[in-house]
Amino acid sequence: MSERRDPYQVLGVARTATPEEIQRAYRTLARRQHPDINKEPGAEDRFKEINEAYHVLSDPERRARHDKAGRERARPRGVQTVDIDDLFSSMFGGRYGTGADTEAHITVGVEEAFRGGRRTVTLPDADGRPRRYDVNIPAGVVDGQRIRLAGQGAPGVAGGPPGDLYLVVALAPHPRFRVQGRDVVLDLPVAPWEAALGARVPLDAPGGPVRVDVPAGTSSGRRLRLRGQGLPNPRGRPGDLYAEVRIMVPATLSTRERHLFEELGKASAYDPRGR
Structure with missing residues (x-):
């Protein structure tokens, strides 16, 4: 087996990196090397290495043990310190x-x-x-x-x-799901008329297909909460599922669609910029 690389080297951060810097580096590298996204040979092994490095450096106790071991390896020959716990452990x-x-x-x-x-x-x-x-x-x-x-x-x-x-x-x-503790967040694409008039739309959740009620007058960015539809919790209340509305506009319009949008633009007094 090849020798494991230092986790600081794997994530490309300094030994003085803050937890926030370590997390940002991990997220960037994990997205780049995820096997569902990166099909290059070795991407899965690199992804595993990135995860292992992050779980060493993201936990204060594990990071401290790693840093201590690094200092011991760097100590000049003939200079030793004895840890009683390590001594009894080895014996x-x-x-x-x-x-x-x-x-x-x-x-x-x-x-x-x-x-x-x-x-x-x-x-x-x-x-x-x-x-x-x-x-x-x-x-x-x-x-x-x-x-x-x-x-x-x-x-x-x-x-x-x-x-x-x-x-x-x-x-x-995951390409679509963002996990925050036990809560799961994902985007919910809706058509302009669904957002304006309200609709009941399908959504692929981690547990399978569900339907979400989009209230009339919903704008992009609004979070719709599905209570208890996040990750289960064997010891308590499960997480929630949050669907973030994203209003999608057709890339091309038929003649009829263009006419209807033009009519709406003439008839509506609504100004989204609030002027």
Whole structure:
């Protein structure tokens, strides 16, 4: 296996980068390398590498551990510091015979996060060899959530039990859905007459097709809320679905359509600029 690159290098940010700078870099690179958008060879591997780097640097504790490890590697030979927790971990396997817990990252699509299900993932084991795991993706899983695979971590010491494997979820960027916590936001294209007169229009939501009531007099940018239609929550209230109205105008008009729009322009006293 090739050596993992430093996450700062992967995201192209400085070691002093703020969380906001790290997030902006991640979003830019994730959109560019998403397999649904980028069909170049290696895009999927680059996308996974970007997600792994982001989940190291976006979590303060993981970032601090990474930075500490980097400082230790850079320390001159002969100069060592001893961490009591690390010492006991190396001597007794973390929990006095129990194997160490390990962590890996998996990417989950928005639709898969909505409905959940079982999936087989292949990850390198402690020796770098590929190993297959059957994973239950819980419905309503969110970005950064950890899925525990009991007993699938590092082997124990002196016959002790193995540790656990934790899979850190990264929600894949989606061409249409924008996930904010458990809420889902997407654009709702409507025709000018639907926005003016009101209409009940179809919408492809993460959980399947739904219909949305567009009130008469709706303008572009208005958010229509569908309560409880966002990501499920096994421990509480589900998220909401927000449809942002986008009024779409035909690129070309028939003679009849042009005539009707001209008649409307003459008959209406409405000024959208409020002059």
